[in-house]
Amino acid sequence: MPGFEIFGAEEKAQVMEVLDSGVLFRYEFAAQRGDVWKVLEFEKAFAAYTGATHAQAVTSGSAALKVALIALGVGAGDEVITQGFTFVATWEAILDCGAIPVFTEVDMTLNMDPVDLEKKITSKTKAIIPVHMMGAPARIEEIKALADRHNIPVLEDTAQAAGCRLKGKHLGSFGAVGTFSFDSVKTMTTGEGGMCITSDAALWQRMSEYQDHGHDHVPNPGGRGGEGRPFIGFNYRMMEIQGAIGLAQLAKLDGMVEAQQKNKQFFQEAASVLPGVEYREILDPQGDSATFFSFLLPDKERTQAVNAVLREAGVGAVSWSENGWHYYPNWEHLLEGKTPCANGWPFNAHGKRRVIYDPQALPASAALLGRTLTYQVPIKLADEQKVKIAEALKKAV
Numbered sequence: 296m297p298g299f300e301i302f303g304a305e306e307k308a309q310v311m312e313v314l315d316s317g318v319l320f321r322y323e324f325a326a327q328r329g330d331v332w333k334v335l336e337f338e339k340a341f342a343a344y345t346g347a348t349h350a351q352a353v354t355s356g357s358a359a360l361k362v363a364l365i366a367l368g369v370g371a372g373d374e375v376i377t378q379g380f381t382f383v384a385t386w387e388a389i390l391d392c393g394a395i396p397v398f399t400e401v402d403m404t405l406n407m408d409p410v411d412l413e414k415k416i417t418s419k420t421k422a423i424i425p426v427h428m429m430g431a432p433a434r435i436e437e438i439k440a441l442a443d444r445h446n447i448p449v450l451e452d453t454a455q456a457a458g459c460r461l462k463g464k465h466l467g468s469f470g471a472v473g474t475f476s477f478d479s480v481k482t483m484t485t486g487e488g489g490m491c492i493t494s495d496a497a498l499w500q501r502m503s504e505y506q507d508h509g510h511d512h513v514p515n516p517g518g519r520g521g522e523g524r525p526f527i528g529f530n531y532r533m534m535e536i537q538g539a540i541g542l543a544q545l546a547k548l549d550g551m552v553e554a555q556q557k558n559k560q561f562f563q564e565a566a567s568v569l570p571g572v573e574y575r576e577i578l579d580p581q582g583d584s585a586t587f588f589s590f591l592l593p594d595k596e597r598t599q600a601v602n603a604v605l606r607e608a609g610v611g612a613v614s615w616s617e618n619g620w621h622y623y624p625n626w627e628h629l630l631e632g633k634t635p636c637a638n639g640w641p642f643n644a645h646g647k648r649r650v651i652y653d654p655q656a657l658p659a660s661a662a663l664l665g666r667t668l669t670y671q672v673p674i675k676l677a678d679e680q681k682v683k684i685a686e687a688l689k690k691a692v
């Protein structure tokens with residue numbers, strides 16, 4: 296997921312247009328800015344690229360989740376279902392709205408298991424957040440159909456899957472809203488930044504107003520400051536410089552995906568020498584953003600033994616079950632309810648614990664992730680690196 300690999304003249308030229316305009320802010324200053332509206336332009340380009348009618352830029356992928364949840368009306372007492380294999384931001388955003396995260400198992404897609412999802416829906420479920428982890432789709436069509444039957448909106452956490460399609464349709468455009476991250480390690484990056492996409496104009500309007508302190512975004516002859524306020528908000532406004540970089544990176548996104556798809560084939564062939572190897576289920580290989588390659592070995596012992604050989608050769612793979620940031624049983628701060636808030640919020644309310652998490656609650660995910668190894672697929676893959684990895688995998692046999 297390496298947008299930082301191909302930073303260059305295009306990003307620089309875009310940023311210079313902003314600096315030359317003298318206006319760093321996305322709203323107002325119409326007279327000074329000489330028609331430079333980078334964030335607005337980036338939103339329009341991103342919406343057009345993904346096939347959504349509206350896009351709302353914000354400061355990060357985490358902010359995008361928060362803004363989308365608030366605009367969907369999620370709040371204290373509600374439950375939001377997501378998967379136990381994701382980056383912590385997904386459930387941080389749920390807790391930040393006052394809602395309670397509920398976790399599902401993942402299946403061979405390494406994303407939300409729709410069968411387990413159905414078991415976890417209650418009358419309190421107000422949103423479902425499948426995460427398209429590692430650049431490849433969750434079973435979004437099944438999840439959406441199930442959510443529709445229960446009348447629950449789907450928010451796709453597409454932070455890791457910009458440029459990924461399922462049957463020609465962009466991830467993030469299946470549910471009510473899709474959120475993206477442009478942080479330093481994502482496929483396309485603006486340093487920090489995020490985006491929400493939707494084809495629901497009313498939902499977009501709420502997101503747009505919420506991320507801008509509740510300023511109403513309707514034509515306003517009185518200028519900035521004179522407008523009304525439909526509700527309270529907060530500040531998650533993207534800067535013009537980020538919008539400018541986003542435009543340059545978006546133009547490169549399909550090229551990045553193409554390069555990754557080619558490099559991913561190398562990993563697939565190299566790993567095929569391992570006896571009993573299986574691969575993560577990719578629902579649509581043609582639409583894969585190919586940011587990661589994941590393979591599974593028959594059991595945890597063999598998985599660790601193989602990775603020990605790979606590590607010794609200096610080409611160790613990621614073992615998610617050992618990772619502290621992406622895997623439910625390792626989120627001890629969540630499980631133990633650690634918070635800086637003196638009264639224990641959001642884990643406690645009115646002196647009582649609101650939720651208790653069992654570290655053993657997701658045995659199927661533990662079994663799968665315990666035998667999964669992952670390589671990040673770079674855009675630029677040197678021949679020496681390929682030889683090193685291929686040799687190490689042969690040695691691991």
Ligand SMILES: *Cc1c(COP(=O)(O)O)cnc(C)c1O
Nearest residue numbers: 355356357382384454476477478
């Ligand atoms: C990176 C990421 C986020 C958060 O994005 P930031 O821009 O870093 O705040 C959210 N969800 C997932 C799955 C991510 O990988």
